[in-house]
Amino acid sequence: MPQRNTVKRQPLARSAAKARADAVFLSRLRRHHDELRWLYMELYDNGSMFAELVDEMRRFYDERPAALRELDERREGRAWYRERDLLGMQMYVDNFAGTLSGVEGRLDYLERTGVSYVHLMPFLDTPADRSRSDGGYAVSDFRRVKPELGTMDDLARLAEKCHESGISLCMDFVMNHTSDEHEWARRARAGEGEYMSRYFFTSDQAVIDQYTRDVPQVFPTTAPGHFTYLPELGQSVMTQFYPYQWDLNYKNPRVFNEMMYNFLYLANRGMDVIRIDAVPYIWKQLGTNCRNLPQVHTIVRMMRMISEIVCPGIVLLGEVVMAPVEVVPYFGTVEKPECHMLYNVTTMATTWNSVACRDTRLLRRQLEAVSSLPREYTFLNYLRCHDDIGWGLDYATLSDWGMEEVPHKHYLNDYFQGLTEGSVSRGELYNADPVTGDARFCATTASMCGVEAAGFERDAAAMEVALRKDVMLHAYLLTQSGLPIVYSGDEVAQVNDYTYKEDPQRADDSRYIHRGRFDWDLVEKIKEPGSVQQVVYDAIQRLEGIRREQDVFDADAEVEIVGYGDPAILWVTRRRAGRTLHAVFNFSDEPREAWMPNDAPRTDLLTGKPGEGATFSLDAWDFVWWLC
Numbered sequence: 001m002p003q004r005n006t007v008k009r010q011p012l013a014r015s016a017a018k019a020r021a022d023a024v025f026l027s028r029l030r031r032h033h034d035e036l037r038w039l040y041m042e043l044y045d046n047g048s049m050f051a052e053l054v055d056e057m058r059r060f061y062d063e064r065p066a067a068l069r070e071l072d073e074r075r076e077g078r079a080w081y082r083e084r085d086l087l088g089m090q091m092y093v094d095n096f097a098g099t100l101s102g103v104e105g106r107l108d109y110l111e112r113t114g115v116s117y118v119h120l121m122p123f124l125d126t127p128a129d130r131s132r133s134d135g136g137y138a139v140s141d142f143r144r145v146k147p148e149l150g151t152m153d154d155l156a157r158l159a160e161k162c163h164e165s166g167i168s169l170c171m172d173f174v175m176n177h178t179s180d181e182h183e184w185a186r187r188a189r190a191g192e193g194e195y196m197s198r199y200f201f202t203s204d205q206a207v208i209d210q211y212t213r214d215v216p217q218v219f220p221t222t223a224p225g226h227f228t229y230l231p232e233l234g235q236s237v238m239t240q241f242y243p244y245q246w247d248l249n250y251k252n253p254r255v256f257n258e259m260m261y262n263f264l265y266l267a268n269r270g271m272d273v274i275r276i277d278a279v280p281y282i283w284k285q286l287g288t289n290c291r292n293l294p295q296v297h298t299i300v301r302m303m304r305m306i307s308e309i310v311c312p313g314i315v316l317l318g319e320v321v322m323a324p325v326e327v328v329p330y331f332g333t334v335e336k337p338e339c340h341m342l343y344n345v346t347t348m349a350t351t352w353n354s355v356a357c358r359d360t361r362l363l364r365r366q367l368e369a370v371s372s373l374p375r376e377y378t379f380l381n382y383l384r385c386h387d388d389i390g391w392g393l394d395y396a397t398l399s400d401w402g403m404e405e406v407p408h409k410h411y412l413n414d415y416f417q418g419l420t421e422g423s424v425s426r427g428e429l430y431n432a433d434p435v436t437g438d439a440r441f442c443a444t445t446a447s448m449c450g451v452e453a454a455g456f457e458r459d460a461a462a463m464e465v466a467l468r469k470d471v472m473l474h475a476y477l478l479t480q481s482g483l484p485i486v487y488s489g490d491e492v493a494q495v496n497d498y499t500y501k502e503d504p505q506r507a508d509d510s511r512y513i514h515r516g517r518f519d520w521d522l523v524e525k526i527k528e529p530g531s532v533q534q535v536v537y538d539a540i541q542r543l544e545g546i547r548r549e550q551d552v553f554d555a556d557a558e559v560e561i562v563g564y565g566d567p568a569i570l571w572v573t574r575r576r577a578g579r580t581l582h583a584v585f586n587f588s589d590e591p592r593e594a595w596m597p598n599d600a601p602r603t604d605l606l607t608g609k610p611g612e613g614a615t616f617s618l619d620a621w622d623f624v625w626w627l628c
Contacts, residue, residue, distance in 0.1 A: 021069070025061050028312070029054070032305040032461060035336075037503050039298050043255040053257050053306075060264040061310045066268060068311070071163065075313035081168075081273070081340060082378050082555040085548045088117035088485030090385060091107075092199075093149050096488050100150035104158045108164050109523065113491060113537075115542045117483065118162065119170040119275070123149050127181050131505040132244045135386070135515075136172070136279065136520055138179035142262040152269060159270025170317065171266065172275035176281045176440045177245040177261055185246050191233060198247045198255050200238035200284065202227070207286065215240075215290045221433050222508075227524060240281060241291075250299060252285055260306055267311045274299070275317040275338070279330060292326050299332065302340040315340040317380060323392065324369065331377045344370065344379035346484065351473070352448070353488065356415040356423075358588050361401070361572040363395060364561045367572065371481070371559040378555065379482035383473055384448075386487065388430040388440035388511055405435055417450060421590065424466060427498060428510040431579030444514045445490045446470055451532060452495040465589075467493070467532060469621035472537040472585055476623065478547050479572055479583040481555050486540070487514070491534040492522040506514050546605050552581040552627065560596075569594060569618075582626040586618040593617050602626040 033054075035609045040050045058345050064072075089110065099122070110118065117165035122136025125144040126156050132138060136146075145151055159169050178185055178432045187195035202208065211226045216240050227236035227460040228243040238247040240582055263274065283295040301316070307314045332338030347366050354363045369377065389596045395405040415426040427443025446452065450466030453459075470493060477484050497516025500506045525533040547553045552574045562571035568588035574581040582602070596602070597614050605625040618624065 015111055015423070017454050021062075024073075025058060025309070029057075029061075030311040032309055036302060036309075039302055041251075043295060044296055045257070048315045048534055049257060053260065053348065056257070056261055057264070057310050059305060060261070060268060062416070064268050064311060065161070065270075067160070067324045068268065068313070072102075072311055072313040077312075077590065079340075079378070079555075081315045084551075084553045084555065086116050086483050086543050087114050088111070088119060088380070088483055089115045089488055089491075090119040090382075090485055090593060091119065091488035091518070091559045092121045092386070092515060093123050093513065099148070100145065100154040100158050104154075104161050107161060107167065110167060111165055114541055117168045117170065117273070117485070118164055119273070119485065122172045123155075124174075127179055128229045129505075132179070132242075134242055134245065135285050135511075137174050138177075138181075138242070138245050139174050140179040141183075142259075143265055148180065156269045159272075159602075163270070166270035169270065171271050172277050173263060173266065174276045174277045175248070176278040177239075177241060177247045180244045181196050182246075186322045186327050187238075188246075189230065197252050198249055198372045200249050201233070202238075203235045210246045210286060211238075211290075212381065214288065219431060221431055231443040239285070241278075245369050247284065248282070250295070256299065256302075263303065264306070264310055265309070267314050272313065273315045273317050273341075275319055276303070277319050279318045279320050279327070279339075280322055292329075297329065297332070297338060299334060301336060303340070304332070306340055314624070317341045317343075319343060321345050321390070324366075327372065328377070334374060334376055337376075341378045341380050341483065344381045346392060346394075347379075347480070348382055348384070348510050349389060351395055351476070352389060352416070353391070353412060354570070354587050355448070355469075355473075359567045360585075360587050361567050363570060364563070365394065365397060367480075367559075371561065373555075375481075375556050379480075380485055381444050381477055381480045381482045382487070383477055383487045383490070384443075384487055384514065385485075386511070386515055388442050389441045409438060411438050413441055416443065418453065424453045424462065426452045428513050442510045443488070444494055444496055444534075445473070447514075448494040451493050455495070456621075457515070463532070467535050467622055468619065470536055471543075472623045474536075475543050475583070475625070476570070477576070478553070479545050479625075480582075481557065481559060488518055489516070489522075491537055491540055492519075492526065492533045494519055494522060543608065546625070550581070550605065550627065552576045552579055564594070566592060566594075568592060580628045582628065583623065584618065584626070585623040586621060589620050591617060591619050596626075600628045 027384045035102055037050055055539055080348055093100060093103055097106045108538040123145055124139045125141040125146050126133035127140060128139050145155055162169050184195045184198050186351040188199055206228050215226060217224060223242045226238060228239045229236045238246055250256055268437045270617055280296060282299060283293045284290045301359040304316060311560055316339045319341055320327045320330050330339050330342055347370060350366045351361045354360045391409050398408060413429055415423045416427050417428050426447045427441055428443045432439035450462060451468040454463035454466045472588050494552055496513045500512035506512045522533050525531045526536055528536045557576040560573045562573060564571045568586060569592060570587060572583045593615055602609060605627050611626055
């Protein structure tokens with residue numbers, strides 16, 4: 001009899017669970033339906049395609065694994081990505097651990113390092129020819145992992161194991177284009193009109209000429225032009241990035257719908273953060289510069305609502321490498337948000353400008369601008385990433401100080417290549433333009449700080465300063481509000497990898513100098529007291545531990561940039577719950593003495609020792625975290 005009752009209760013339990021799931025979905029849909037439909041119809045005026053979108057959203061919701069639905073419920077309405085215990089790490093799967101299963105096998109190292117957010121660089125299927133993969137950004141299939149890295153089942157299992165360890169996963173979603181080997185592109189190349197309409201084809205030279213006139217080129221030296229001619233069709237297809245990356249036509253609602261289905265499919269594999277690649281480029285309009293158009297914001301707003309209906313635990317990270325005035329709008333508004341997080345690109349570039357100039361004035365202005373924004377706006381902060389460093393600085397202000405744009409860029413590139421007097425940096429230029437003299441820069445954090453040069457020269461004194469600079473910059477990174485992320489290898493001071501020059505498919509792309517294979521031998525050196533690896537690794541762990549413990553690092557803390565008289569000194573205060581952090585950094589090759597603004601009792605958070613007197617000293621490239 002008890003067994004029969006149990007059997008009867010099971011269908012009832014399943015029915016109740018389904019009714020509850022239905023109610024949750026419908027509640028979320030009602031919250032967003034009217035605005036989502038209005039925006040969709042404004043863009044496409046196609047009711048049947050909108051109805052299809054809603055039906056598919058329901059299907060993906062129904063297919064969402066129970067564990068992910070539970071995670072959604074815990075996260076819904078909670079800005080979990082702003083919590084101060086998060087530390088991110090960015091990595092290429094193959095360089096870090098070979099495969100997705102290999103990454104799973106290294107989760108113990110990530111946990112030990114304090115990493116709670118892992119950004120896996122592009123791992124979706126791309127052309128077999130690496131020279132046509134663009135580091136994974138030429139996607140051939142949005143629902144297939146590169147075979148050499150594993151399978152979608154491996155990805156889902158890795159996500160599950162990460163969640164068990166308290167680690168969130170981030171991936172890249174390349175919306176702007178597909179590989180020319182994607183099924184849509186193959187069918188378009190065969191002349192199928194339905195698929196040609198998903199891209200931009202033209203045989204009108206006047207259209208091509210107008211784009212050339214109005215639209216800036218992304219890679220003017222390595223991939224000039226905006227279109228690639230296809231002789232088999234007698235037409236050209238838009239390829240703003242590389243000839244093998246065909247730009248998608250988001251004026252076609254089929255493109256938007258299908259890409260949203262890919263987005264939801266990947267979310268259901270367990271992704272926590274989805275990085276939208278090249279956001280400003282995704283809408284093209286003849287007669288404009290095809291950057292940051294209003295329709296882009298409509299698309300991102302719709303993505304935000306779609307995710308909040310189907311998978312509200314997901315965070316949208318926007319890659320917007322633009323001037324600051326063009327970056328902030330991608331947060332949307334507090335009432336109608338778009339991206340949850342954006343890259344703090346200008347602050348990153350301005351930081352290295354401060355290193356080269358030993359002058360923090362421009363950095364102070366940038367940090368003041370960021371701290372004046374609504375506190376709901378969350379930035380992802382970093383010292384460097386997988387990509388090059390472009391000098392997108394405030395040249396109007398620099399000009400007021402006697403530093404003109406072109407010669408200043410020349411100075412920065414020379415400094416970080418180690419060509420100027422006093423520079424300890426080592427690295428290489430990327431995409432240098434011989435006509436304009438413009439270029440970007442590539443190197444690891446350790447090499448930019450002087451670890452490579454000091455090691456090569458076996459200069460112990462120089463190494464001490466280089467390590468102090470490296471640690472100071474990481475402390476500065478952790479002082480900022482937002483999510484801090486380090487690139488894999490930086491935590492063990494890994495230097496530049498010049499072996500990429502031996503690979504014919506990579507030799508022309510200097511970005512591989514800082515994308516080298518992770519050196520696991522360096523991890524063993526963490527155990528050696530006084531080693532380069534031990535000093536940097538332990539310091540970052542200690543700093544992050546303090547950040548987790550102290551509420552002055554909360555995202556909602558009140559931040560102020562102190563107008564200190566010495567331009568080499570960056571002074572940041574963070575106030576929370578009646579306590580104040582004074583974070584003071586010396587961006588100088590010489591020691592500095594600094595003055596406290598009052599005689600309030602203070603404690604050095606690194607040593608636990610109290611501060612005494614009205615002044616304190618900082619060595620070259622040193623810092624202090626005073627808590628008052």
